[in-house]
Amino acid sequence: MKLFDAALGALALLSATTALAAPDKGVEIVDKGKGYSFEYNYPGVIRQFPALEAKMLSEKDVQLAELKEWGAEWATENPDRAADTDMQLQINWRTVADLPRFLSLTIDEWSYTGGAHGSWGRGSLIWDKKSATEIKPLALFTSNEAFDKIVQTPFCDKLDIERSKKRDGEKVDRSQTDDWMQACPKPSELTVILGSSNGRTFNRLAIYAGIYSVGPYVEGDYEIDLPVNAKLLGAVKPAYRSYFTLSPTGSKKR
Template sequence: MPPAPKVPMAKAFAVDDSTDVLEFKYSYPAAAAGVPDIVASLTDDMKTNKASALKAAKSDQASAKESGFPFHTHSYQTQWTAKAATPRLLGLLAESYFYTGGAHGMTGYKTLLWDKVAKREVSIDDMTISRNAFATVITPAFCKRLNDARAEKRGAPVVSADSEFDRCVDPLRQTIVPISKDGKTVDQLLIVIGPYEAGPYAEGSYEIALPVDRALLSTIKPEWRDAFAKG
């Protein structure tokens, strides 16, 4: 009997469709390209954002021409990366950069979590027993690690919470993506904080990684615990 034909592996996707009006780039990894439903979702996301960004850029270009002001090329760039690729879960993180002609651009983040067994998109809320329990467990460690990261960037410890950029931020309002180092289970949660959330624009983004310990694991629903490290 002849051997079964090999199924070609999915390839990473990247498009660079830049003009003098809009610099547009969009990419996602092979791990995402191998799931048709994810490809469909990201393709829709790409088309929607390109159309919106191009419309805004053309409108700005027309206004600049009418007013006699110089037009600065707009930019929309999104790069998806795989942070967790385990037998149960695919965790994707998108970093997007937007520039619309102002003093500087902005960076934003979002996630896509895919349950490989159920073949559907899920969220952190789907995996945890309650938002309150999850927040109660992760917030103290998150706030400490955030202040440590602030101190490293600023060259001085955070000694009070009197100013906006010295206070802790709500971790559940940030972008949270699971991380797997061994490709078997989720061993960390990465909390990504965009510019202006935890510090001034010059400090950029913050990435706070929390290990999956016993306390964190206790907030995970029983049906999801096998997908996480044992703490």
């Protein structure tokens, strides 16, 4: 939620729907009405791909319409509540890698729909510039099982280190598979993010675990960076293998 603190402050100052566009700042859409507030952002590079932009704006329209319905119900049921308890939705698209053929994106979503606190999460997609179609990151690999077989152990090892830090050094025992706070999920069940440090090929990998997926709300989310190594390259579908290279050593940039 802290990722959106600044956005929340700015959103409170706006009372009408606005759409802004600039080459370096991308597009910002803000809509605030009775019982709801909405913010939707995406980078300027998206405008180079009309099919992708149309897809995103169509999804935005559906989300905004649903939020307005919730907001109307909220305002009717809670007429005396302050404006800062309105139904809120903020969506921010970010460019992770812009390669000659592929555009790798993440989407961060923060929402408040009542209760003690808001909720947030992260998704990802790859846009194939050549075919003008969306590709799920895992679709570039031969199978989810092949991906998990290679990534599972290093992902879980790093995740447990980070979970232990947030738990004041408490050891995580992932052999307790019936305890979701100790167990380690399959990476393919989480958000897979492909990045690049050279602007030409995918050579970075991250696995994102959202709130409540591997620990309690207070721990927040986790994003674990992993290298693209020879084993992982072997699990890439032959048609996409030329678009991957080994991770450079000593660099953590996605």
